[in-house]
Amino acid sequence: MRRWGIAVGVVAALMMPAAALAQNTQIQGFGGLTFGDVTASTAFGGNIAVPLSDNMQIVGEGGRMTDILPSLVGTIVDLTPFDLHVSAWYGEAGVRFIGSSRHAIRPYAEATAGFARLRTGYTGFGPADDIVDTALTALDTTKPLLGLGSGVIVQGGPVFLDLGYRYSKIFAGGSLQGLLVGGDVSVNQVRIGVGFRF
Numbered sequence: 001m002r003r004w005g006i007a008v009g010v011v012a013a014l015m016m017p018a019a020a021l022a023q024n025t026q027i028q029g030f031g032g033l034t035f036g037d038v039t040a041s042t043a044f045g046g047n048i049a050v051p052l053s054d055n056m057q058i059v060g061e062g063g064r065m066t067d068i069l070p071s072l073v074g075t076i077v078d079l080t081p082f083d084l085h086v087s088a089w090y091g092e093a094g095v096r097f098i099g100s101s102r103h104a105i106r107p108y109a110e111a112t113a114g115f116a117r118l119r120t121g122y123t124g125f126g127p128a129d130d131i132v133d134t135a136l137t138a139l140d141t142t143k144p145l146l147g148l149g150s151g152v153i154v155q156g157g158p159v160f161l162d163l164g165y166r167y168s169k170i171f172a173g174g175s176l177q178g179l180l181v182g183g184d185v186s187v188n189q190v191r192i193g194v195g196f197r198f
Contacts, residue, residue, distance in 0.1 A: 025051065025197065030047070031191065035189075039085075043065045059094050083122065115142050116145045162194070165191075167189075
């Protein structure tokens with residue numbers, strides 16, 4: 001009987017840190033704005049952060065950047081009756097270093113890697129818009145992406161607010177989108193997210 005008591009005690013002791021860490025798993029949705037070298041546009045998505053320790057998390061994220069054309073090209077396109085844009089659906093994963101879960105304000109920094117699916121969209125030919133847009137889908141391409149980010153999480157109970165900045169580099173060389181955007185794409189993004197801890 002004593003052995004069973006010791007075994008239960010050991011199992012409970014091993015499970016307590018895992019249960020405590022599981023309470024800090026985070027899921028969130030976010031929206032943001034891109035700026036800098038690319039056309040000012042919107043971005044949205046969601047992510048999940050699973051703790052490895054109180055100060056380190058594995059992060060997975062997916063989202064969409066509405067338009068990553070260079071700002072100069074975007075300005076020129078705005079002066080024409082045509083609309084041309086390059087959007088990017090992306091998925092990435094990486095590691096985040098974050099302040100202690102015992103504090104209401106948790107600053108963080110992260111590094112990620114993944115892939116972006118680039119798609120060129122076009123309107124302006126009138127009746128031929130659908131044909132041109134459909135033809136351009138044959139030129140869609142998937143390219144590697146690297147990202148860096150920082151921000152602060154403000155938490156109260158299970159709900160938290162994430163105010164952050166992300167820098168992403170899409171290696172678009174050798175594609176139609178690479179020609180349109182002038183090679184690799186650097187995207188700056190400010191964002192706000194709302195999520196839950198459990």
